[in-house]
Amino acid sequence: MRTKLGVLATGLGFFCLAMPAVAHHGFDTEYDANKKFTFTGVVQKVEWLNPHMRVYVDVTDPAGKVTTWNMEMTSPNTVRRQGWGPNDLKAGEKVTFTTYGGKVVETRGSLVTIKRLSDGRELFVAGGPDASVPK
């Protein structure tokens, strides 16, 4: 118990200390922390581009209508330094993801988590914007 609490305190401390200020632009000018969605869909493309990496996922609703979610992450260099690369997520793969919605354009989101369904692996988690958003 002691260890767990200690680890918890340390972990939370580091979490908060690690919370940075603005990298390229702010979260709350673009995204709504009260709009959080989870969907399953198929990856349309993954952009390892600057200033922010992006993942586009096609989500089909029960009526068959397809909506493409365009979700922003941190910089591709940051994700690369965490050990991820272009082979980790490719177009056509099925994923479950959680995202914050855009304030005005809801389907332009800020990616929180994304899981590859073929092997259940969570991808890019530490690089996602949720690293700085209170849960």
Add this chain to the structure above:
Amino acid sequence: MKRILVVSATVLGLALALFVQTQAQGRVTSIPAGGTPLLPDNLVNGPVPRLADGHPDLTGPWLGGGSNADIEREGGLKPGELPLLPWAKTLRDGRKEQDEPYVACLPMSVPRMNPYPWKFVNAYTSKGLTEIYILHELGDAGAHRVVYMDGRKHPADVFPTWYGHSIGRWEGDTLVIDTVGYNDKFWFDSRGTPHTDKLHTIERWTRPNYGTLINEFTIDDPGAYSRTVQLKFTARRVRNDIELMEDICTENNQAGIAGGYRLNSGEK
């Protein structure tokens, strides 16, 4: 007893963390900087490497060492201590973060340091150290900041540019960089702290140990400040295997669309 102590420590830790968070953020949500690995704590106090000419090697790469979200707080001042002239305070307080030129991929300039690595690059020629270049992974907008180390003076007819005209010299182990000729377009921080083209800055860079770089920074801008301002920023060495990577900010900048605003559409 142990349990009480641990719980107390946890509460204290949380309170401290929240305090730091509040102090550091001023708001709760932002796109993270995260992810650039820093030098481990046990290597920070190591010896300062030296150049062949005996001066400390300030190369880096480093993380931080300048302003980012709020120059007043990050530079070590209390709220309201920054001696902005009334018009400049009004301008700052009316600015919206999304209107900052940096968000549109223009240069962040001096003394801003976004949360990506940067470095000094010493350019040695047959005449010795003639220039130092300052390179940022992101925030230079493809430009390079040059600091002339060859003893030249500022030109008498300097015209305003994003990085101005910088001349440097060594004072013992301190690298002193004196810059004039800035334009008034860039902001000191995402809060919108302004300056004018009368801005003159002095940076005094020291490396007290292997992992730390200190920037004693002077703002001299009678156009926007009632007196000169002395600030202090600290940079941390990034992990030894980390190098600067390519980051072409304009290649796919979609900032603003999700939030329904156009970049750089407001006051500059």
